[in-house]
Amino acid sequence: MILSPVKKQVTDSHILLSSQITFQTPSLPSMPDTLWFKVAREHEPYISENSLNPFLLAMLFPAMLLGEPIQIMGPVSLELLEGVYSVQHHFNSWFPELKKVTILPDGDEPALPNKIATGQGVCFSGGLDSFYSLKCYLDHPNPRLRPTHLLTALIGPPLPWQREEMFLQMLAHYLPFAHNYGMKIVSPSSNACDFSEKLNLWWGHIAHGVITAAAAHLYPGLWQRVVIPSSHYGFFYPFGSTPFTDPLLGSDMIQLVNHGSSHTRVDKTLAVSQWEPTYSLLNVCARRPHPVMNCGQCEKCWRTMFTLLCAGALERYTTFPYQTNQRGEILLPHWDPTSLIHNDVQAIHQTEVLEFAKRCHQHQVATAISQALDHYHQNIRHQQPTPANRETYSWMR
Ligand SMILES: [Zn+2]
Numbered sequence: 583m584i585l586s587p588v589k590k591q592v593t594d595s596h597i598l599l600s601s602q603i604t605f606q607t608p609s610l611p612s613m614p615d616t617l618w619f620k621v622a623r624e625h626e627p628y629i630s631e632n633s634l635n636p637f638l639l640a641m642l643f644p645a646m647l648l649g650e651p652i653q654i655m656g657p658v659s660l661e662l663l664e665g666v667y668s669v670q671h672h673f674n675s676w677f678p679e680l681k682k683v684t685i686l687p688d689g690d691e692p693a694l695p696n697k698i699a700t701g702q703g704v705c706f707s708g709g710l711d712s713f714y715s716l717k718c719y720l721d722h723p724n725p726r727l728r729p730t731h732l733l734t735a736l737i738g739p740p741l742p743w744q745r746e747e748m749f750l751q752m753l754a755h756y757l758p759f760a761h762n763y764g765m766k767i768v769s770p771s772s773n774a775c776d777f778s779e780k781l782n783l784w785w786g787h788i789a790h791g792v793i794t795a796a797a798a799h800l801y802p803g804l805w806q807r808v809v810i811p812s813s814h815y816g817f818f819y820p821f822g823s824t825p826f827t828d829p830l831l832g833s834d835m836i837q838l839v840n841h842g843s844s845h846t847r848v849d850k851t852l853a854v855s856q857w858e859p860t861y862s863l864l865n866v867c868a869r870r871p872h873p874v875m876n877c878g879q880c881e882k883c884w885r886t887m888f889t890l891l892c893a894g895a896l897e898r899y900t901t902f903p904y905q906t907n908q909r910g911e912i913l914l915p916h917w918d919p920t921s922l923i924h925n926d927v928q929a930i931h932q933t934e935v936l937e938f939a940k941r942c943h944q945h946q947v948a949t950a951i952s953q954a955l956d957h958y959h960q961n962i963r964h965q966q967p968t969p970a971n972r973e974t975y976s977w978m979r
Pocket residue numbers: 866867868869870876877878879880881882883
């Protein structure tokens with residue numbers, strides 16, 4: 583794989599940074615020939631115009647899946663290169679279909695941006711992990727670590743670059759919130775996920791980690807440090823974003839921090855449910871059919887709604903759809919337990935919620951989750967054809 587030098591195009595509102603990607607593998611499915619990142623024109627002083635750091639990260643997994651060495655025709659950070667070598671070892675051991683590949687750099691360190699970074703970034707999707715980490719850093723006793731910017735990127739499912747209109751509507755809801763806390767929202771977009779999708783790299787479990795890191799590397803003049811809210815909770819499982827791998831994906835200019843893995847998802851839900859601004863903004867939905875409202879049907883919605891329900895906090899939220907009876911009590915929906923859980927990670931999360939429901943004596947919720955888990959383990963678990971799924975997770979209990 584060859585990453586060509588960065589090409590910069592400027593419009594009134596945006597800067598488009600692109601690199602032509604040349605694959606060596608014959609008979610590939612039709613792939614884009616160019617990887618691009620789009621940043622707002624106002625952020626021009628904060629970018630490194632010739633840096634291939636984001637491009638290397640975005641193309642790392644496609645190259646590893648194809649077993650292609652990566653030839654980089656331009657500047658890339660030496661520290662990032664070392665990190666990428668280390669991180670390949672982890673991912674290869676967890677997902678053997680991702681092969682370790684040679685990286686052939688051909689350039690100096692990336693050009694410095696016009697600005698010297700002073701900011702602190704937090705990756706922010708509006709979901710549970712985002713709000714949890716953001717609150718921790720807003721309350722941080724060291725004022726130098728308090729967030730100045732939220733990185734909310736249009737880079738992959740459920741919001742790939744093609745859903746820009748929905749994304750802008752979503753941002754409009756988050757902007758007043760960010761403003762109230764003295765933060766700005768940075769919202770680049772990219773077609774990076776198109777390459778992953780063509781190769782059936784599973785975005786939600788694998789590809790999202792390095793592509794999120796790539797987005798952070800777009801602004802070396804903006805922030806010194808970017809917090810990636812952990813989607814990993816107090817126990818280990820192979821995943822695209824982990825406390826072991828994210829910190830390796832920084833550079834001499836940007837430190838990446840994976841935050842929050844010491845707490846379970848139930849812990850985080852309970853903590854976030856005490857924070858009033860989340861009541862009209864929390865969006866955990868894997869489908870994102872609406873800029874604000876959760877679908878209330880996907881597994882991520884249900885794991886969160888079950889937890890909030892058991893904690894007596896669901897009625898605080900305006901972003902989850904649910905019905906009540908005449909006495910105002912929340913009704914569990916009529917749902918098909920065979921359709922809730924589709925993979926081991928979802929099963930792990932639902933098991934945690936099940937234990938919480940039992941502790942709260944919420945027998946109806948516990949019964950519903952038990953039925954879904956039983957169905958998953960008996961009928962679905964060993965029928966998953968998705969790459970990096972069955973083989974990788976088969977050792978888990
Ligand atoms: Zn949903």
